[in-house]
Amino acid sequence: MVTKESTETEVLRAEVRAFLDQNLPEKWGTPDYEPPELRSDEAITLSKSFTKKLYDAGYTGFGLPTEYGGKERPASERAVIREELGRRGTPPLSGGLGRLVVETLMQWGTDEQKKRYIPKILSGEESWIEGFSEPNAGSDLANVQTTAVRDGDEWIVNGQKCWTSSWQLGDWCFILSRTDLNAPRHRNLSFFLFDCNTPGFSRGPLRQMTGDAPFGELFFDDMRVPHENMVGEEGRGWYVAMTTLIAERGGGQVAAGSGEAGGAAQAMRAVRTIGNVDNLIELAKETKRYGKTIWEDDTFRKRIVQLAIENEAQRVYGIRLGGIIRSGKASGNEAVMTKMTRTEQGKRRGDMETEIIGAYSQLMRGDPRAPDEGSYTQSMLSSRGTTIFMGTNEICRNILSERILGLPRGN
Numbered sequence: 213m214v215t216k217e218s219t220e221t222e223v224l225r226a227e228v229r230a231f232l233d234q235n236l237p238e239k240w241g242t243p244d245y246e247p248p249e250l251r252s253d254e255a256i257t258l259s260k261s262f263t264k265k266l267y268d269a270g271y272t273g274f275g276l277p278t279e280y281g282g283k284e285r286p287a288s289e290r291a292v293i294r295e296e297l298g299r300r301g302t303p304p305l306s307g308g309l310g311r312l313v314v315e316t317l318m319q320w321g322t323d324e325q326k327k328r329y330i331p332k333i334l335s336g337e338e339s340w341i342e343g344f345s346e347p348n349a350g351s352d353l354a355n356v357q358t359t360a361v362r363d364g365d366e367w368i369v370n371g372q373k374c375w376t377s378s379w380q381l382g383d384w385c386f387i388l389s390r391t392d393l394n395a396p397r398h399r400n401l402s403f404f405l406f407d408c409n410t411p412g413f414s415r416g417p418l419r420q421m422t423g424d425a426p427f428g429e430l431f432f433d434d435m436r437v438p439h440e441n442m443v444g445e446e447g448r449g450w451y452v453a454m455t456t457l458i459a460e461r462g463g464g465q466v467a468a469g470s471g472e473a474g475g476a477a478q479a480m481r482a483v484r485t486i487g488n489v490d491n492l493i494e495l496a497k498e499t500k501r502y503g504k505t506i507w508e509d510d511t512f513r514k515r516i517v518q519l520a521i522e523n524e525a526q527r528v529y530g531i532r533l534g535g536i537i538r539s540g541k542a543s544g545n546e547a548v549m550t551k552m553t554r555t556e557q558g559k560r561r562g563d564m565e566t567e568i569i570g571a572y573s574q575l576m577r578g579d580p581r582a583p584d585e586g587s588y589t590q591s592m593l594s595s596r597g598t599t600i601f602m603g604t605n606e607i608c609r610n611i612l613s614e615r616i617l618g619l620p621r622g623n
């Protein structure tokens with residue numbers, strides 16, 4: 213059945229399309245468009261300016277109160293906007309992990325904190341990084357050793373964080389620090405926000421097996437943070453951090469329709485995910501082995517189709533999960549499930565791509581003979597990290613086995 217859109221919907225759709233025509237870079241979406249190098253100044257400027265334009269046009273921040281820079285819009289309008297942004301794709305949005313700060317502040321922040329930070333995150337003006345993990349506090353996050361000692365209206369922070377994604381791009385950072393050396397576990401931590409220009413703060417790269425250094429280390433040497441930058445109560449940082457982690461596992465993996473702060477980004481992610489299977493099919497169709505294409509090989513075709521089915525299930529579940537998160541009824545288990553299944557799929561896709569290109573997968577980026585400029589190998593290697601970040605998939609399995617299946621804890 214074909215239904216006709218209402219006049220209001222048609223007007224909004226035309227408005228969003230006109231906005232994109234005017235504000236996307238020239239030749240965007242065509243083979244002639246040359247994207248700027250990842251993490252280059254040009255890429256950062258493009259992300260920041262496009263995010264600001266989206267914000268000014270009222271195409272982001274849905275569901276958040278207007279006094280914090282949010283935008284009230286009926287679900288039907290949000291859907292149209294996301295659909296149009298998703299259809300054209302958009303440059304990566306600025307803000308880094310700011311959306312996690314939004315979710316965390318909405319639950320634990322003071323009114324001043326919400327007014328100070330959320331609008332600048334939504335508009336992409338300030339980008340955020342996450343300083344949770346430490347050399348001996350990854351899966352066992354409660355074991356963080358970075359300390360913060362009160363001195364009047366300030367806290368003096370000392371210690372180190374590691375594996376910080378996009379370490380070089382953060383204008384601001386959130387950290388978990390030990391504020392009481394005697395209190396019991398989970399009650400001895402506090403959650404702080406700080407400006408990355410604060411004296412006593414420094415950072416540097418950590419190189420991954422891909423050859424890139426997308427994450428790094430953070431160092432605190434008598435760094436002073438104002439007390440007003442603490443989120444939640446002193447000693448309750450563990451509980452604040454749990455909100456951040458739920459948002460990270462859920463929000464970061466949710467497909468289109470989630471209704472959370474970075475709606476456009478979510479829509480894009482869904483489009484990209486579907487695109488990934490399409491690319492895989494294309495690759496299988498154009499690669500020949502023993503006189504026939506990989507796509508003609510039954511076993512391989514079944515594996516790709518299975519991946520496509522799982523992707524679609526993920527997409528639909530993502531839409532449902534978006535509703536659950538917004539209704540405030542998320543238990544956290546949904547997000548753990550999504551994180552785990554999506555990252556396992558990503559790893560399998562990377563494996564399939566490298567299997568298809570065969571021995572050429574040993575050629576890294578920069579080698580002129582590497583298929584698609586080495587991107588298949590690069591994404592296969594990067595996919596390993598996704599099963600580790602946001603809590604490893606082993607930890608996710610522990611959580612699900614205890615909380616959903618009711619299995620006993622191991623010793």
Ligand SMILES: Cc1cc2nc3c(=O)[nH]c(=O)nc-3n(C[C@H](O)[C@H](O)[C@H](O)COP(=O)(O)OP(=O)(O)OC[C@H]3O[C@@H](n4cnc5c(N)ncnc54)[C@H](O)[C@@H]3O)c2cc1C
Pocket residue numbers: 341342343344345346347348349350351352374375376377378427597598600601602603604605606607610
């Ligand atoms: C790409 C990437 C980006 C990241 N970005 C950030 C970031 O921006 N900010 C940040 O703070 N951190 C970040 N991390 C760190 C990430 O959160 C940690 O690497 C992760 O929590 C695991 O900690 P670990 O590396 O110390 O491993 P460990 O905790 O030492 O674990 C080692 C192995 O033991 C297993 N294991 C540990 N405990 C158990 C258990 N109880 N049951 C079963 N198995 C267990 C783990 O699954 C893993 O296989 C990132 C990591 C990666 C790979």
